[in-house]
Amino acid sequence: MKIAVASGKGGTGKTTVATNLAWVASDRGHGVAYLDCDVEEPNGHLFLNPRISVSEPATRLVPEVDEAKCTYCGRCGEICQFSAIVCLGRAIVVNPDMCHACGGCKLVCPTGAITEVPREMGRIDRGDAAKVQFVRGLLNVGEAMSPPLIRKVLAAAPHTDLVLIDAPPGTSCPVIASLRGSDYVLLVTEPTPFGLHDLKLAVDMVRALKLPFGVVINRADSGDERTRAYCASNRIPILLEIPDDRRVAEAYSRGELACVGMDEYREAFANLLNRILEVAQSPRQTGMGA
Amino acid sequence: MKELVIISGKGGSGKTSVAASFAVLAQPAVIADCDVDAADLHLLMSPRINERHEFHSGHEAVIRQEDCIGCGACLAHCRFEAVVRMPTTFGSNSVCKDCEFCVRSCPVRVNEMIRAMRESSGYQGDEAAFYIDPVACEGCGVCVQFCPVQAIDFPECLCGEWMVSDTRCGPMVHARLGIAAENSGKLVCTVRREARRIAEERNHELIIVDGPPGIGCPVIASITGSDLVLAVTEPTPSGEHDLKRVVQLARHFGIPMAVCINKWDINEDMSARIETFCNEQSIPLAGKIRYDQALTRSQIQGQAVVEAEKHGAAADLRNLWAAISATLLQFSNHAA
Numbered sequence: 001m002k003i004a005v006a007s008g009k010g011g012t013g014k015t016t017v018a019t020n021l022a023w024v025a026s027d028r029g030h031g032v033a034y035l036d037c038d039v040e041e042p043n044g045h046l047f048l049n050p051r052i053s054v055s056e057p058a059t060r061l062v063p064e065v066d067e068a069k070c071t072y073c074g075r076c077g078e079i080c081q082f083s084a085i086v087c088l089g090r091a092i093v094v095n096p097d098m099c100h101a102c103g104g105c106k107l108v109c110p111t112g113a114i115t116e117v118p119r120e121m122g123r124i125d126r127g128d129a130a131k132v133q134f135v136r137g138l139l140n141v142g143e144a145m146s147p148p149l150i151r152k153v154l155a156a157a158p159h160t161d162l163v164l165i166d167a168p169p170g171t172s173c174p175v176i177a178s179l180r181g182s183d184y185v186l187l188v189t190e191p192t193p194f195g196l197h198d199l200k201l202a203v204d205m206v207r208a209l210k211l212p213f214g215v216v217i218n219r220a221d222s223g224d225e226r227t228r229a230y231c232a233s234n235r236i237p238i239l240l241e242i243p244d245d246r247r248v249a250e251a252y253s254r255g256e257l258a259c260v261g262m263d264e265y266r267e268a269f270a271n272l273l274n275r276i277l278e279v280a281q282s283p284r285q286t287g288m289g290a
Numbered sequence: 291m292k293e294l295v296i297i298s299g300k301g302g303s304g305k306t307s308v309a310a311s312f313a314v315l316a317q318p319a320v321i322a323d324c325d326v327d328a329a330d331l332h333l334l335m336s337p338r339i340n341e342r343h344e345f346h347s348g349h350e351a352v353i354r355q356e357d358c359i360g361c362g363a364c365l366a367h368c369r370f371e372a373v374v375r376m377p378t379t380f381g382s383n384s385v386c387k388d389c390e391f392c393v394r395s396c397p398v399r400v401n402e403m404i405r406a407m408r409e410s411s412g413y414q415g416d417e418a419a420f421y422i423d424p425v426a427c428e429g430c431g432v433c434v435q436f437c438p439v440q441a442i443d444f445p446e447c448l449c450g451e452w453m454v455s456d457t458r459c460g461p462m463v464h465a466r467l468g469i470a471a472e473n474s475g476k477l478v479c480t481v482r483r484e485a486r487r488i489a490e491e492r493n494h495e496l497i498i499v500d501g502p503p504g505i506g507c508p509v510i511a512s513i514t515g516s517d518l519v520l521a522v523t524e525p526t527p528s529g530e531h532d533l534k535r536v537v538q539l540a541r542h543f544g545i546p547m548a549v550c551i552n553k554w555d556i557n558e559d560m561s562a563r564i565e566t567f568c569n570e571q572s573i574p575l576a577g578k579i580r581y582d583q584a585l586t587r588s589q590i591q592g593q594a595v596v597e598a599e600k601h602g603a604a605a606d607l608r609n610l611w612a613a614i615s616a617t618l619l620q621f622s623n624h625a626a
Contacts, residue, residue, distance in 0.1 A: 008327075008328040009301065009302060009328055009330070010298075010300065010301005010302040010303075010328075010503040011300060011301040011302010011303055011503075012301075012302060015528065038504075040299075040503075040504035040505045040506045040509075040535075041299050041300055041503070041504055041505065041528075041531070041532040041535060043300070043527070043528040043531060043532070046527040046528060046531060047527075079431060079432070079435055081348065081349060081429055081430055081431050082430075100428055100430055101369065102369055102370075102428060102430030102431075102432050103367070103369055103432065104430055104431065104432040104435065107367065107432065107435075107436065108435065139505065139506065141505060141535060141538040141539050141542055142510075142539065142542040142543075143506070144475065144506055144507040144510050145506065145507060146504075146506045146507075168504060169301040169302075169327075169328065169503050169504070170327035170328055170474075170502070170503070170504075171327050171328060171467070171469070171470070172327045172467055172470075172471065172472060172474045172508075173472045173474070174504075174506065176425055176470055180426070192586055192589055192590065193330075193333050193589050193590060193592070194306065194330040194333060194589060197328075197330055197333055198328040198330065201327075201328055201469075204469045205469055205470050208425065208469045208470045209425060209470065222583075222586060223586055223589075223590065224590050249556060250556075250557075252526055252528075253525065253526045253527070253556060253557040253560060254527075254557075255527040
């Protein structure tokens with residue numbers, strides 16, 4: 001089962017929830033993999049402290065033009081929707097940063113002048129953190145597109161009975177790429193106007209993706225009641241409320257997992273896991289009804 | 291005219307609260323919310339929307355079912371797993387197990403040949419129907435090009451909208467990306483371009499940009515060509531880690547940078563570490579904001595904290611703004 005942890009707003013506690021869940025699930029005997037899909041700013045390793053056994057470059061394909069064979073017909077530039085290859089008179093300009101690796105230019109080239117060559121976009125690290133199998137992507141600084149690397153992280157998932165996906169913030173392409181193929185989505189929010197506003201965007205997004213989901217409210221006593229009211233009136237299950245506990249913030253600021261040091265949090269995350277497993281099996285309770 | 295962009299790497303570190311306070315303190319300035327994925331600044335600025343514009347960007351492949359002959363060329367060429375094959379029915383004596391091997395491997399993608407192969411293997415069912423998952427479609431147009439019967443349309447996508455508004459602090463340009471839509475980088479460019487146009491029109495000296503989290507395309511689109519990047523961080527391992535990546539990013543694009551530490555007093559050791567890092571990298575630490583629940587309270591009231599409070603974090607934000615505006619002024623003097 002693949003559980004993705006997402007949120008519209010950043011900094012609501014995705015990584016806290018995903019890492020604690022991974023740890024608790026492995027503690028309860030599940031085979032667990034944790035995938036850090038926030039490849040722009042991955043943070044899971046700071047809390048899980050994995051031993052990285054394999055670190056390899058991740059590449060995507062970009063076109064290379066053999067100008068000896070090129071007739072400058074311009075068909076590559078015509079098919080490219082991303083201005084990644086442009087034919088200007090008797091010159092071909094390739095802009096690999098813009099390339100989405102669709103392969104169109106190579107397919108349309110009548111003289112076989114275009115080949116696709118791998119270009120490094122980041123790294124994929126694999127290892128283990130105690131009983132949790134750990135995978136993360138790290139996007140090279142200056143690289144614009146994260147979805148190709150996210151797809152590689154997902155493809156590198158080990159075959160465990162539980163896979164936890166730590167998604168990036170927001171609601172656009174990197175998040176969509178991270179959620180693809182998930183069985184359940186946990187939306188982490190905080191009960192502030194920003195948190196609620198972005199939760200609504202995230203709910204619209206997971207509904208568009210037709211994925212079952214539930215909500216975790218972090219720092220639950222810090223804001224107002226509007227988030228709970230919204231969830232209630234939209235029949236969205238709130239699976240866990242994490243109080244605004246200074247000890248949790250302090251553990252976080254030291255790079256520690258709340259559920260390792262504090263029994264009540266281990267209990268809370270174990271309950272969360274059980275509720276997800278329960279709820280994911282009964283489609284009427286998944287927040288998709290409304 | 292100067293453009294100040296507030297970013298953070300890590301989400302939730304306080305960009306929008308800082309941007310709103312700056313908008314109040316800097317008047318007159320043009321405000322631009324470039325976190326188009328999850329825009330929140332309008333919740334504090336209560337904009338009165340004057341103009342709404344649709345944001346079209348990119349294309350989306352759509353198969354006309356009545357013209358599709360079910361050859362599967364689109365499926366064979368799509369690299370984004372966006373082509374979905376509908377279940378088909380099979381005769382009970384069929385050798386065909388619907389493995390799609392013929393569709394995927396036919397070198398000439400000739401529909402008649404695939405049909406002949408299927409018929410010879412006892413395939414009796416309906417022609418396979420294909421459709422394109424709009425969420426997964428990358429908009430590359432390869433399937434459109436290679437459809438042998440031109441049964442795939444390629445309309446432009448409506449990806450969201452952008453708005454020009456008035457606020458109590460000045461004009462504001464903001465946007466909303468459509469649900470599960472793409473091209474947030476292009477929308478960011480649109481918002482910045484409009485903000486610049488308005489600043490020129492009204493002779494405003496400053497644009498304050500509330501940026502998105504991360505280091506990818508919308509962030510790159512927000513900072514390239516700007517005059518100063520202010521990175522807001524927090525004294526946690528994630529805050530420190532993400533700040534370092536943002537520093538590299540600003541360097542990569544050659545943009546001057548300053549740092550501020552939000553909630554600096556929740557972990558003073560970590561704050562000291564971040565300060566040392568900034569010194570080593572010769573990045574000015576423009577200010578520190580203490581942990582203060584007034585920030586959440588003012589958010590609930592729909593205000594910038596400097597409007598609601600005089601002391602605490604509000605005072606820190608005033609000092610921060612003084613430091614940032616002095617830096618911007620220096621740049622202007624240099625330029626002059």
